[in-house]
Amino acid sequence: xxxxxxxxxxxxxxxxxxxxxxxxxxxxxxxxxxxxxxxxxxxxxxxxxxxxxxxxxxxxxxxxxxxxxxxxxxxxxxxxxxxxxxxxxxxxxxxxxxxxxxxxxxxxxxxxxxxxxxxxxxxxxxxxxxxxxxxxxxxxxxxxxxxxxxxxxxxxxxxxxxxxxxxxxxxxxxxxxxxxxxxxxxxxxxxxxxxxxxx
Numbered sequence: 001x002x003x004x005x006x007x008x009x010x011x012x013x014x015x016x017x018x019x020x021x022x023x024x025x026x027x028x029x030x031x032x033x034x035x036x037x038x039x040x041x042x043x044x045x046x047x048x049x050x051x052x053x054x055x056x057x058x059x060x061x062x063x064x065x066x067x068x069x070x071x072x073x074x075x076x077x078x079x080x081x082x083x084x085x086x087x088x089x090x091x092x093x094x095x096x097x098x099x100x101x102x103x104x105x106x107x108x109x110x111x112x113x114x115x116x117x118x119x120x121x122x123x124x125x126x127x128x129x130x131x132x133x134x135x136x137x138x139x140x141x142x143x144x145x146x147x148x149x150x151x152x153x154x155x156x157x158x159x160x161x162x163x164x165x166x167x168x169x170x171x172x173x174x175x176x177x178x179x180x181x182x183x184x185x186x187x188x189x190x191x192x193x194x195x196x197x198x199x
Contacts, residue, residue: 003043014043018050022062030054030061065157068114069107071150072099078149095142102126102139111150112158119143119163133169140164 002017014037022028032050037043066074079092087095100107103122106114122143126136147162181189192198 003040003047005040013037014040016043016047016050018047018054020051020054020058022058024062028058028062030058065110065112066150066155067108068103068111069100071111071155072096072107072146074153074155075146075149078153095146098139098142099146103143111147111156114147114163115159116163116165116167119165119167123164123167123169127170136169140167140169 002015004015004017006013006015013035015033015035016037017031017033019029019031032054034046034050037046076092076096079087083089102125105121106118123136123140126139131139143164144162147156147164150156151160
């Protein structure tokens, strides 16, 4: 906080500058400068008003928690710093890529503001893009895993569940697996092919 006197065009003015960081999260920062105040008394009143306004704003921003992109980055960093046998390095990169490619509308939003409607939108987009039910289940699993980790690590404030928690992935539309021939059927097929001299 600063109240400063300065000269401009032969006149004396006062300037107020306030810079506040979050109490729990130092990355939260709000600042404002007001110039052209005509007296020290006016500058001190403006300083008090700005201090209240910006403190409230910083508290609100801090309460919202991290953006979704930051939660993803922190999860990846956690896996790099404290590797476990649970995820191979390639799996971590795959999860990161899936989240960054399929949750683009979420990346700049506070993760705490994401809700079930946002989750349904992502799952509908994946279905509309022709992604299989198994892919969509994997996407849902990955979102749930990273979001739940964010809640446990206090990076996401407020919600107790991920935005895709409880969303059904339609199994009926999943592609049928191809039927596999038995050993006897393979022998018959090869025998017929030899008999007909099929290449």
